[in-house]
Amino acid sequence: MTNTDSLKPAERGFVEFWRAADGHVLNGRDPGLAAARRSAIERFAEVGLPPEKSEAWKYTNIRRLVEAWAGTDPVAEGPDPGPVDGLFLVPGDAWRVVMVNGRFDEARSALAGLPSGVTVASIAEGASSRPEVFARSFGATRPEGADGFVALNTAFAQSGLFVHVPRGTQLGRPIEILFLSGSERRGFVQPRVLFVADEGSSARIVENWRSFGEGAVFTNAVSEFLVARDAAVDHVRIVDEHASSVHVHYLQARQLGSSTFSTVSFVFGGGTVRSDAYLLPDAEHCETHLNGFYFARGSAQVDNHTLVDHARPNCESNELYKGILDGQATGVFNGKVLVRQDAQKTNAYQSNKSVVLSETARMFSKPELEIYADDVKCSHGATTGRLDDDAFFYLRARGIPPAKARLLLLQAFSGDVFETVRDEALRERLLARLEALLYA
Amino acid sequence: MLEIKNLHARIEESGTEILKGIDLVIRPGEVHAIMGPNGSGKSTLASVLAGREGYEVTDGSVTFDRKDLLELEPDERAREGLFLAFQYPVELPGVSMSNFLRQAVNSVRAHRGEDELSSVDFLRTMKEKAAYVQLDPSLKQRSVNEGFSGGEKKRNEIFQMAMLEPRLAILDETDSGLDIDALRIVADGVNRLRSRDRSFLVITHYQRLLNYIVPDFVHVLVGGRIVKSGGRELALHLEEQGYDWIREEAVGA
Amino acid sequence: MSTTGTDFLQQVADSDYKYGFVTDIDADTAPKGLTEDTVRLISSKRNEPDWMLEWRLKAFRHFQSLQASDAYPGWAHLRYEIPDFQDISYYSAPNRKPKYESIDEVDPKLIDTFNRLGIPLHEQKLLAGVAVDVVMDSVSVATTFKEELARHGVIFCSFGEAIERHPDLVRRYMGSVVPYTDNFYAALNSAVFSDGSFCYIPAGVRCPMELSTYFRINEAGTGQFERTLIIAEEGSYVSYLEGCTAPKRDENQLHAAVVEIYAHKSAEVKYSTVQNWYPGDADGRGGVFNFVTKRGLCAGDDAKISWTQLETGSAVTWKYPSVILKGDRSVGEFYSVAFTKGRQQADTGTKMIHLGRDTRSTIISKGISAGRSQNAYRGLVRVNKGAENARNFSQCDSMLLGDRCGAHTFPYLEINNPTAQVEHEATTSKVGEDQIFYCQQRGISEQDAIKLIVNGFCKEILAKLPMEFAVEAQKLLAIELEGSVG
DSSP states (O other), rough: OOGGGGOOOOHHHHHHHHHHHHHHTBBSSSSHHHHHHHHHHHHHHHOOOOOTTOGGTTOOOHHHHHHHHTTTTTTTOOOOOOOOGGGGOOSSEEEEEEETTTEOOOTTTTTTOOOOEEEEEEEHHHHSSHHHHHHHHTSSOOTTOHHHHHHHHHHHHHOOEEEEETOOOOOOSSEEEEEEESSSSEEEOOOEEEEEOOOEEEEEEEEEEEEESSSSSEEEEEHHHHHHHHOOOEEEEEEETTOOOEEEEEEEEEEEEOEEEEEEEEEEEEEEEEEEEEEESTTTTTEEEEEEEEEETTOOOOEEEEEEEEOOOOOOEEEEEEEEEEEOOOEEEEEEEOOOOTTOEEEEEEEEEEOOOOOEEEEEEEEEEEOOSSSOOEEEEEEOOOOOOOHHEEEETTTHHHHHHHHHHHHHHHHHEEEOOOOHHHHHHHHHHHHHHHHH | OOEEEEEEEETTOOOOEEEEEEEEEEOOOEEEEEEEOTTTTTHHHHHHHHTTTTTEEEEEEEEEEEGGGGSOHHHHHHHHHHEOOOSSSSOOEEEEHHHHHHHHHHHHHHHOOOOOOOHHHHHHHHHHHHTTTTGGGGGGGEEETTOOHHHHHHHHHHHHHHHHSSSSEEEEEETTTOOOHHHHHHHHHHHHHHHHTEEEEEEEESSGGGGGGSEEEEEEEEETTTEEEEOHHHHHHHHHHHHHHHHHHHHHH | OOHHHHHHHHHHHOOOOOOOOOOOOEEEOOOOOOOOOHHHHHHHHTTOOOHHHHHHHHHHHHHHHHTTTOOOOOOOSOOOOOOOTSSOOOOOEEESOOOOOSGSOOHHHHHHHHHTTTTSHHHHHHHTOOOOEETTEEEEEEOOSSSHHHTTTTTTEHHHHHHHHHHHHHHHTTSSSOOOOOOOHHHHHHHHHOOOEEEEEOTTTBBBSSSEEEEESTTTEEEEEEEEEEEEEETTTEEEEEEEEEEOOOEEEOOOOEEHHHHHOOOOEEEEEEEOOOOTTSSSSSSSEEEEEEEEESSHHHHHHEEEEEEEESSSEEEEEEEEOOOOOOEEEEEEEEEOOTTOOEEEEEEEEEETOOEEEEEEEEEEETTOOOEEEEEEEEEOOTTOEEEEEEEEEEEEEEEOOOEEEEEEEOOOOOOOOEEEEEEEEEHHHHHHHHHHHTTOHHHHHHHHHHHHHHHHHHHOOOOOHHHHHHHHOOOHHHHHHO
């Protein structure tokens, strides 16, 4: 372990908390997990938090935000959230998992009737009950490594969630994971999800992120997805947290041959919401869909970073992010499509569109293409503007009141992202949430 | 002029055999029509003759004016006088028609040992030949096929044929997607170019085109083989009876 | 693509540089190294007034502070060894005589150099209607058509001459668009620049001819640090073109220029560049490091600044010709073709900063990469709070010739005003096999087909160049593509 004297205060604080908690709070029975934690804290000490002027954090001063949580115990358990029934989003039949401050709450979860062989457990439990799956999967989604936040999460990941869908198993119902984060004053939570879909399996996952309690919570979450050959995973992620929250999230997905991974994220609420999606179609004939919708108002900031890393030939990716910014909100989109030299015959599309409603809202968009293979079709586009005046006038000329006309146009603008949610009932719930936000 | 013997060809990527032994002789001045149902190998034949990548000849030979056609690069075939009117003409953004055709015409002329056309002569010829198919002379400023309507693209193919004066022209479903007026214009253009030493291979699904471009011979291609040959009347018969009777006959034989 | 196509692309990738000769001319070259004394030496060699020296020294101190704080601009998509700033000579003048009264005094060898480059210096032989300023290594050696221009009140001369004869204009405008604090290389240039071109168009004057500067690096181990300053008064118009070449050298040569354009109300400046510095050999040895800061300010309402560039040379290119749209209804344009081959690296694009109301900008960038080169577009469109109704349209297309090169697009769109409409589109593709086949079927060889298609890809940009140079530019591109010598 490195000497902590050379570290900056923010990093030093985490390393010291880790040392204090190692061995008792951060126990777990699995030696592999313990080793992964130890090397992660070392890596964190080495790379640290993103430096102030780093390109990846150009518009979000994350170091300042982390410093505001200085001294907050990152292993504290936090208060009880109380009843959770009204918080689920997926109507009808679904398996339900409740995570409280990053810890798997088995008592509140409803997992009866899972097909045999499917594991839904805490990470520590998964590591011991499915050691072979854990060993090949944990931390295996991003070969080149992400920034310090992922290392920090790995070092502190407590309990977390481990889902394993064995070969050929089709999960007929979605799994909704309700992530509740709350504290009395300040909380720092680091939920971790490891999701492994083996060959030929299929699954639908809904992540539902909510706040409770009065305190402000900093979330540093990591969700890893391994999608094996011929598997299909459909993932929806909704962040609807308190305006005082800071939410940093890493989605990392690695796909093998002929698999499909679809993910769509919705940001409806939160103080600062930073999402980092890293998608690696790591074998031929993968299909990747990456979509997102963001709504921000007040002084909220939504920062979406995506990287589709085409490393193999004959894959296809589609990416569409759309957002609406009001008040003094700030939107950031930085999407990169990377096509490596071997990834011939890649088809990759990326688009980012934003509507700015107020004089004081801002949007920073940076769609990037980085291409090293010649036989590819790649394109990207970005537009930012306000609502179309002509269309607005047209609706009003048909007798539609301004607020309703605005809503109609904004719904029309956002529609294609919501369309990517395949579960119709869930889509209706999300559209209703959008309407409530826009009408407010 | 063109002699195809026992030609077998398959798609390189999938290995699917499409042409399964074609024999065909075209003499100077003759117009041959090849008809056949979808998927019979008509367009593959055109592609193989023109030298498009993605096909592999597995057996047989093709000689063109006593040269082994299959040994030649696509541009060498064109310079030898083989012209393909594409079923789906390709767009070349930013490449003007005049620049494109000047390079094409001059490379063909150079191959024949002729001098380059002067700018004045070239533009005059362009104007004259464009009139064959009623193309607007302003097309010389436009990018090749870019923003052309379907009918314009097909007329443009015939116009290019007129400019390049080939010995053998292959028309690959030139009639597809054309209304009757456009079809007539295209056919008139082709008929003006018929001559004693220029031959045509007209590939079509319908006999409609052959009302306007009257062939000397009609061949029916089914399953990668020519299953029947005859005169003009064969086309009319096909129009009435469809392809089924031929298929049956072929199976029966 | 068939083997012949691959061979051709190989040739493109390896093609030779046609302007790579060295002219054997006596030069007055300062010893290598950069200290305050170097700055003083340059200033005194050029008999500059004190205010100029003071400005240089301020810039030099800023440069030193940037060096001390490791503020090197390392963010670009480029890999190269940072130049050793102590291993460069910062001043080299052909011949001992710093200025020429007439063209007849110019060393005949130098005239021969420019004839070989296709730039005859004798006025009677000049391209009709183009005034040329020639900058060799660091010093302006000849400016043509001066009298003719003077009749219209247009000042077109070397930067040194402008310091001497038009000090008020220089003091007022120098650094007003690109301050020496702007960036690392702008600071370096401001400290050590040796010469460059100066151009002033009075109010209401439409400059009667194209103005043109040709830059040539000749001496080994020297850097070229020229400055160009263009001032367009109210309602004036000028079209300006620069061309650049350098000899083949095994070591890298540094070119760090600054171009400033100041456009007053309703003025229009069109600035075109044909950049063909030595790109280095096929293995990436030698070649020019082209680190240039170019910026225009639309200071007045209805002003317009348009950048057009054809970039085919340099081992490493780092440049972003930009426009600050301060005046209401002002217009900024950027049209670029960047062709890289061999081991060349380019990170180039633009910045459009919208400050005024109803401002408009257009960006069209075409990148073509061959060989083992890396070609990146990097552009910023920023709409500030007060910039009501700003409009931007950007289009960045890349074409890849071969499978060992890279094409990248890094646009930054920063929108701080809801009335803005900003649109960005980009595509990356290769020359289509069906397109090549179509051309071949018309008798055109595969090589010619690729040239034809690449030229078509760039056409709308080349058409923006002034007529006299559009043809030249097209030829240059064809030569670059062909890979043949001469």
